[in-house]
Amino acid sequence: MNEIFTRIFAIFWKDMLIEIRSKEFVFSVLVFAILELVIFSFAFSIRANMADMAASGILWVALTFGGVIGFNRIFAVEKENARLEGLMLCPVDRSIIYWGKLAGSFIFMLAVAVVVTPIFLILFNLPLLLPRLALIIVLAIIGFAAVGTLFSAVAINTRARDIMLPILFLPIIVPVIVAAVKATAPVLAGKAWGDILTWLQIIIAFDIIYLVVATLVFEFVIEE
């Protein structure tokens, strides 16, 4: 068991070091997401009344489309110099590669959310301290990373991988996006836990489904 975690961490840490030096994932996603927020903040002139579904939707559009850009990089880094072959030669179960990559995707997306969310709250004149929003974001990003990592591996072996990823990713992730939008709106409006609980359960259920299915099918996706 310890061996499994050591290897997952080795892949994760390798991706972290590469990202710290290249800044390709976080930087590109961040720029895109912030630009989206700024454009939306100008497009919607109503600010005080934005603590509703529209504001919630804007945050998740920024995170979702930013994520699509970033997930393309997750396996693209392995394509250069045939590094994927180097990984595939390692004596490890393919699911270990998936979980190592998943951990990286999750942390990168979380880093983006940590920067983007306060900017969103400031632009739309909302309170900065919203622990329940943080919980929704963490849970939704688990789903994003689970699906994004899997489809990044699918897309890497296709010719039009930049187009392929959003085509595959967005329809599958819709339940999580919808649930996240629906859960975020009452949080921004300052409503009670009861209003978000069902949506949180939906996100958790989809996270579990995505993680289990992706772990099982990853081997078939990544093999020749």
Next chain:
Amino acid sequence: MNEDIKASSCAIEVRGLNKSFGERLALRSIDLRVSRGEHVVIFGPNGAGKTTLVKILATLVKPSSGSVQLDDIDIYDKPAQIRRRISLVSHQTFLYDDLTVYENLKFYGKMYDVPDLEQRIHEVIAWVQLESRLHSRVDTLSHGLQRRVSIARSVLHNPPILLLDEPEAGLDPHADAVIKDVLASINSGSRTIVMTTHNLERGLELGERVIILDRGKVVYQAAKHDISVKDFRQIFDQHTRISK
């Protein structure tokens, strides 16, 4: 290395191997036996199927039919166990440009669960004479130096079977000479080696048995003995011409 590995004199056994990509047959009815510690060199023109054969032996590509056993284990029955016993060196280095030589070796060492990793990293990097570049980023190294790091990576877990797929491809003469020395020192050990190359001289120097592959078929196979490069070139031309 593993209790399940039986004591057999045969390191690699390929029987009736076929591989097709769509309608194109890349390998046709390949039979091959490589004894433990034997050094086999596979020659062939471009598109002969050399790389496909090596990738199948490395578990990277699945055959369409036929069987491949390494140390009496079917490579798809226990792939992780097989991968522990093999390594592949190709013209691609598998190295991460943004990481240092040390970080690359440490990463692969952890993936292979290499014991005493720090010591082993220093051993292999000394062997390829790159101690002074251990903490240099890979993208600051020349192509030849990267290839040496790649060879160090390949022997990090001390694999008994080494697969070399045109390891000298794309190198300038100086880098090629250094790689030649490194490969010669690999050769002096007890490893089983299967190497593909276009370079007849290099192949004849390193191999104990030579195989010519053409259009996915083994068209010539013999122990090297004292065959000269000139004679072998004739044999190569003859066999690759006959099959056209």
